Amino acid sequence: MREVCVIGVAMTRFGRYSEIWMEEFAREACEAAIHDSGVRREDIQVAYCSQSFQGRVAGQRILKDLGLTGIPVINVENACAGGGTSFHATWMAIAGGFYDVGIAIGVEKMTKGLIPPNPEDLEGLLGRTYPGRFAMMAQRHMYEYRTTREQLAKVSVKNHQNGSLNPYAHYRESLSLEAVLNSRMVAEPLTLLQCCPVTDGAAAAVLCSKDIAKKYHDQPIEIVASVVTSGIYQGVRKGDLSSESELSQRAAAKAYEMAGMGPEDIDVAEVHDCFSIAELLHYEELGFCRFGESGKLIEEGTTSLDGRIPINPSGGLLAKGHPMGATGIGQIVEIVWQLRGQAGKRQVKNPKVGLTHCVGGATPGIGQGACSVHILKK
Amino acid sequence: MREVCVIGVAMTRFGRYSEIWMEEFAREACEAAIHDSGVRREDIQVAYCSQSFQGRVAGQRILKDLGLTGIPVINVENACAGGGTSFHATWMAIAGGFYDVGIAIGVEKMTKGLIPPNPEDLEGLLGRTYPGRFAMMAQRHMYEYRTTREQLAKVSVKNHQNGSLNPYAHYRESLSLEAVLNSRMVAEPLTLLQCCPVTDGAAAAVLCSKDIAKKYHDQPIEIVASVVTSGIYQGVRKGDLSSESELSQRAAAKAYEMAGMGPEDIDVAEVHDCFSIAELLHYEELGFCRFGESGKLIEEGTTSLDGRIPINPSGGLLAKGHPMGATGIGQIVEIVWQLRGQAGKRQVKNPKVGLTHCVGGATPGIGQGACSVHILKK
Numbered sequence: 001m002r003e004v005c006v007i008g009v010a011m012t013r014f015g016r017y018s019e020i021w022m023e024e025f026a027r028e029a030c031e032a033a034i035h036d037s038g039v040r041r042e043d044i045q046v047a048y049c050s051q052s053f054q055g056r057v058a059g060q061r062i063l064k065d066l067g068l069t070g071i072p073v074i075n076v077e078n079a080c081a082g083g084g085t086s087f088h089a090t091w092m093a094i095a096g097g098f099y100d101v102g103i104a105i106g107v108e109k110m111t112k113g114l115i116p117p118n119p120e121d122l123e124g125l126l127g128r129t130y131p132g133r134f135a136m137m138a139q140r141h142m143y144e145y146r147t148t149r150e151q152l153a154k155v156s157v158k159n160h161q162n163g164s165l166n167p168y169a170h171y172r173e174s175l176s177l178e179a180v181l182n183s184r185m186v187a188e189p190l191t192l193l194q195c196c197p198v199t200d201g202a203a204a205a206v207l208c209s210k211d212i213a214k215k216y217h218d219q220p221i222e223i224v225a226s227v228v229t230s231g232i233y234q235g236v237r238k239g240d241l242s243s244e245s246e247l248s249q250r251a252a253a254k255a256y257e258m259a260g261m262g263p264e265d266i267d268v269a270e271v272h273d274c275f276s277i278a279e280l281l282h283y284e285e286l287g288f289c290r291f292g293e294s295g296k297l298i299e300e301g302t303t304s305l306d307g308r309i310p311i312n313p314s315g316g317l318l319a320k321g322h323p324m325g326a327t328g329i330g331q332i333v334e335i336v337w338q339l340r341g342q343a344g345k346r347q348v349k350n351p352k353v354g355l356t357h358c359v360g361g362a363t364p365g366i367g368q369g370a371c372s373v374h375i376l377k378k
Numbered sequence: 379m380r381e382v383c384v385i386g387v388a389m390t391r392f393g394r395y396s397e398i399w400m401e402e403f404a405r406e407a408c409e410a411a412i413h414d415s416g417v418r419r420e421d422i423q424v425a426y427c428s429q430s431f432q433g434r435v436a437g438q439r440i441l442k443d444l445g446l447t448g449i450p451v452i453n454v455e456n457a458c459a460g461g462g463t464s465f466h467a468t469w470m471a472i473a474g475g476f477y478d479v480g481i482a483i484g485v486e487k488m489t490k491g492l493i494p495p496n497p498e499d500l501e502g503l504l505g506r507t508y509p510g511r512f513a514m515m516a517q518r519h520m521y522e523y524r525t526t527r528e529q530l531a532k533v534s535v536k537n538h539q540n541g542s543l544n545p546y547a548h549y550r551e552s553l554s555l556e557a558v559l560n561s562r563m564v565a566e567p568l569t570l571l572q573c574c575p576v577t578d579g580a581a582a583a584v585l586c587s588k589d590i591a592k593k594y595h596d597q598p599i600e601i602v603a604s605v606v607t608s609g610i611y612q613g614v615r616k617g618d619l620s621s622e623s624e625l626s627q628r629a630a631a632k633a634y635e636m637a638g639m640g641p642e643d644i645d646v647a648e649v650h651d652c653f654s655i656a657e658l659l660h661y662e663e664l665g666f667c668r669f670g671e672s673g674k675l676i677e678e679g680t681t682s683l684d685g686r687i688p689i690n691p692s693g694g695l696l697a698k699g700h701p702m703g704a705t706g707i708g709q710i711v712e713i714v715w716q717l718r719g720q721a722g723k724r725q726v727k728n729p730k731v732g733l734t735h736c737v738g739g740a741t742p743g744i745g746q747g748a749c750s751v752h753i754l755k756k
Contacts, residue, residue, distance in 0.1 A: 069608060077435070228450045250448070
């Protein structure tokens with residue numbers, strides 16, 4: 001298996017683009033990533049594009065506007081973990097020796113319409129929708145570990161603070177703890193400002209085999225772990241009402257093994273904070289603290305920009321936004337910028353190793369359907 | 379790159395399953411393919427699932443009913459070439475050394491609803507829909523090469539004859555030339571019985587690395603070429619009004635090169651006959667005859683079951699049906715059965731090498747968006 005690097009990244013500012021075709025803003029992200037990488041358009045040999053709601057052959061429709069046609073284009077879908085999946089598939093295509101240079105694309109125009117209910121999802125039809133599910137996890141976490149409403153809300157305060165420093169974030173205003181706690185209740189204890197918004201956007205990354213990376217870019221970032229996996233019936237965390245925990249834990253364990261690293265080696269991470277409680281659960285599942293101690297971690301500022309392990313410096317899904325198929329690649333973009341020292345006002349102090357994590361695709365009976373974890377190294 | 383074999387295949391009978399959830403009939407196909415392969419469910423390490431209209435994390439929703447959870451599941455989409463793409467991606471995962479055993483799944487419930495128009499497809503909105511586009515190609519072929527209406531209709535007669543011998547085909551009645559010619563006109567010169575029907579169905583294939591294949595199955599079928607590629611602006615065949623020709627030709631050329639073979643080495647093929655004219659065009663693009671001579675090929679019976687190169691012994695899209703994401707895997711299933719000598723009444727005489735070809739995903743400005751060609755060897 002060959003070693004693979006990321007040599008170019010870009011994203012649109014995440015936001016609402018209801019008047020713009022997705023092909024148009026996705027093309028911008030691809031064009032900028034190619035420019036950033038130093039490769040010529042014609043050097044790109046393969047493309048993977050993730051999306052969930054953009055219709056047939058979305059990748060081809062984006063790439064034709066770039067004149068990037070006649071190459072293998074594979075459209076992938078894995079719900080909220082789609083971006084991580086597209087990046088993983090591009091990594092595989094190069095690591096396996098099939099291609100030398102490829103582009104991973106993620107895009108979503110969420111303002112096109114709401115997520116249609118899955119007629120097989122009886123739990124969902126009975127009201128166990130995303131906010132409801134995550135609210136139950138929050139309730140259980142509060143019960144089991146004495147996690148407080150304030151600790152939950154602080155996740156959103158931190159991420160909006162980070163987002164206020166990120167020109168690519170959907171929301172760029174910092175929020176007070178009171179504003180988060182007093183916003184409209186969606187599902188007890190999760191208030192509106194603890195739920196990620198409806199956001200459009202696109203992101204792209206150019207990957208190549210390590211042996212040729214320096215030819216194109218003087219700061220190639222190594223991919224030292226790339227994992228995609230799916231959920232299982234068993235392994236529900238004790239009293240958690242969800243099997244999400246097991247999935248992210250297992251994906252992270254595999255990634256740490258692949259990289260020959262542990263959570264203590266991670267200097268910065270982007271994790272899937274679709275709701276405030278989700279970020280706390282992921283601190284524990286990814287090994288950034290012990291189970292039950294995530295409330296303390298946010299409380300003590302350990303995951304703030306100037307903390308020991310800054311989490312979601314981009315603003316995360318809560319402030320940067322969550323265009324489903326684009327989110328995983330957007331996380332990669334942020335970590336690459338952080339490792340290169342290009343993250344502007346939200347730059348973390350000299351990080352050497354970064355992690356990205358996305359998870360989603362609620363599937364009746366197995367909890368979350370897909371999870372992706374990547375570890376990148378300067 | 380490791381050599382890879384197909385060791386198990388299965389499909390549902392293609393047809394209309396409007397009252398059955400797609401998860402249910404797709405599971406049947408997976409279960410039967412796993413049984414056919416001789417692997418234990420727990421030996422399967424990775425899954426790729428193709429579909430275009432089945433919603434988020436379709437693969438996970440299918441596999442959970444089999445208890446096949448906790449493995450990497452990647453959902454792929456490439457319109458009518460989706461099945462070929464899912465098979466190709468599974469091949470890559472094993473050929474690249476990432477996994478030893480994987481399952482490729484294709485499924486579509488077309489009766490769920492019609493294909494929604496793409497708002498960016500201005501040509502489509504102006505009436506250049508699939509039947510119209512293929513009708514123009516037919517008109518041009520008739521003009522350029524004196525291809526006749528009867529020759530076109532004979533494609534459908536042959537494929538329905540083959541379908542009548544296939545218990546897995548949607549339509550199993552043979553049709554007279556008159557019946558095909560006299561059916562309702564859809565787009566001059568294509569009558570209704572020269573257009574593929576709306577069909578539901580699923581198909582699956584189990585793949586493994588060649589070195590362990592005999593452990594599971596005594597007739598492993600080798601994958602000697604696996605190609606996915608996309609269309610381009612240029613390369614429109616002279617006077618053809620379509621760039622589809624260039625795409626299939628290029629994909630086939632790449633596959634022949636990979637296999638170290640030529641069209642003369644192919645003993646049996648499944649090609650993308652979404653309309654009668656499509657099959658004729660593909661004879662030429664895949665090199666089974668020279669350009670302009672496809673009318674003669676069908677006329678002379680060269681592509682009939684007992685001809686020199688039987689094409690679409692399964693009945694093809696015209697009679698077996700065309701559940702989009704499943705079609706490409708359904709073609710693989712038929713070729714594996716033919717190479718194993720398990721094709722019953724439609725068995726071709728001792729074929730050693732078979733080819734599958736699917737193409738689709740009309741993309742404004744580039745013609746067809748995706749094409750996949752595979753060559754399998756006994």
